[in-house]
Amino acid sequence: MAETVAYLTKRFPRLSETFILDEILGLEAAGVPLRLYAIADPHEKLVQPDVLRVASPVVYLQTAGSGMERWREYRGTMVAHVRLFRESPRRYLGVVTYIARRRRHLSTLKNFAQAGRLAQILRKNETRHLHAAFAHGPASVAHFVHLLTGIPYSFSAHAKDIYVSAPDLLARKLRDASFVLSCSESARNALTALAGADVAKVILANHGVDTRRFTLQERADSPEGSESPLRVLAVGRLVAKKGYPVLLEALKIMGDAERLVRCTIVGAGTDRDQLVALTAELGLTGSVEFVGSQTHQEVAERFHHADVFVQASVVLANGDRDGIPNSLLEAMASGLAVVASDVAGIPEVVTPECGLLVAPGDSTLLAAGLVRLADDAVLRSQLGARAREHVVEKFDRTACALRIAPLFGISTEVHPVGKSETSARSSTTYSTNREG
Numbered sequence: 001m002a003e004t005v006a007y008l009t010k011r012f013p014r015l016s017e018t019f020i021l022d023e024i025l026g027l028e029a030a031g032v033p034l035r036l037y038a039i040a041d042p043h044e045k046l047v048q049p050d051v052l053r054v055a056s057p058v059v060y061l062q063t064a065g066s067g068m069e070r071w072r073e074y075r076g077t078m079v080a081h082v083r084l085f086r087e088s089p090r091r092y093l094g095v096v097t098y099i100a101r102r103r104r105h106l107s108t109l110k111n112f113a114q115a116g117r118l119a120q121i122l123r124k125n126e127t128r129h130l131h132a133a134f135a136h137g138p139a140s141v142a143h144f145v146h147l148l149t150g151i152p153y154s155f156s157a158h159a160k161d162i163y164v165s166a167p168d169l170l171a172r173k174l175r176d177a178s179f180v181l182s183c184s185e186s187a188r189n190a191l192t193a194l195a196g197a198d199v200a201k202v203i204l205a206n207h208g209v210d211t212r213r214f215t216l217q218e219r220a221d222s223p224e225g226s227e228s229p230l231r232v233l234a235v236g237r238l239v240a241k242k243g244y245p246v247l248l249e250a251l252k253i254m255g256d257a258e259r260l261v262r263c264t265i266v267g268a269g270t271d272r273d274q275l276v277a278l279t280a281e282l283g284l285t286g287s288v289e290f291v292g293s294q295t296h297q298e299v300a301e302r303f304h305h306a307d308v309f310v311q312a313s314v315v316l317a318n319g320d321r322d323g324i325p326n327s328l329l330e331a332m333a334s335g336l337a338v339v340a341s342d343v344a345g346i347p348e349v350v351t352p353e354c355g356l357l358v359a360p361g362d363s364t365l366l367a368a369g370l371v372r373l374a375d376d377a378v379l380r381s382q383l384g385a386r387a388r389e390h391v392v393e394k395f396d397r398t399a400c401a402l403r404i405a406p407l408f409g410i411s412t413e414v415h416p417v418g419k420s421e422t423s424a425r426s427s428t429t430y431s432t433n434r435e436g
Helices: 018-029 049-053 067-087 089-102 106-124 137-149 167-176 185-201 244-256 272-281 296-303 326-333 363-374 377-394 397-408 421-425
Strands: 004-011 034-040 058-060 127-132 153-157 180-182 202-204 230-235 261-266 288-292 308-311 337-341 356-358
Touching (some): 004 018, 004 106, 018 326, 018 397, 034 106, 034 137, 049 296, 067 106, 089 106, 089 137, 106 127, 106 137, 127 137, 180 185, 230 296, 230 326, 230 363, 244 261, 244 363, 261 296, 272 288, 296 326, 308 326, 326 377, 337 363, 337 377, 356 363
Parallel strands (some): 004 034, 004 127, 127 153, 153 180, 180 202, 230 308, 308 337
């Protein structure tokens, strides 16, 4: 068996984590011999169709199955840890001592338990490198695997997993990693502040999107002037950091000024009921539609029936925020003019040449930006065309994957063409494969 690169994420596949799916597909197409692992299966009803294009099966570290399955999982974990202790008592006890002194949390014990099990699986699969898709739980598991076995590891860092993590823990993970990928310059700056002498390990690696799927097309039935409503689109989880109340308040301001506007919100989340109630309270029920979760293919079609895309992200009290939202990149790749918050990594994408930036949390400024675009169809078209050019140049999925493939030992001078959806479908067992 050829040596593989293990790719560990928290839950897979998740509809909202399109950046993870895009990265996996990009790395596989670049020739990286990935083997996928996930801490759990989210069992979501709606799955991105492109999951069928993933070549690697997925191994799940924990199950939501019957009592017998849970017992087998527990027994396998215990056996794995006993083996690790017998192989190297000093190394094993060193990790236990580190946990006892510095990381006495229930989540740490869970991560350590899963790390023992994963370590045994990786050895069986001749793994030469382990990469974690997030800086919190997955990176903690990967870090413990490294400490227990010496297998080199790395991790990606995005937004919440940076800003709500304990700084000392994040610094230790960074110190022991071979490299760390940050999805934005903003995230990179946050990591380098913790890196000390290891600054060079932190590498900017933007997420890429499929610029062949999200393409510039003529807007369907595009309105002119103020007689037809401005069609606003927002895509993302219905959670606090997406700033949907700010968007709704901006739409209320426009309505009070007798500006016609219709807004479609794509996504699901814990704040849905609260947002629907706020929509009714503001008198916007007739002009705002919540359509729920949708696939990449459905969202791509939505972009071609909108005039403006809004990303109203805010920073929460605990520091949580967006990085560079994939839906923003997809909208820009589709040639949509955007109005977005000047926060986190968003200004790295929405430059003055290809979109409008407003202060986060300011519904008045957001409304003003929307009115400006409603009144100027030419500006909308110009911004959309430049947005498309910018994303193709800097954030194309294939190009982004090729930039980081050498970190995983792959030459990018020649890379194989990725599997077609049809051929990959026969080898995909993402929802059923478990090892222990």
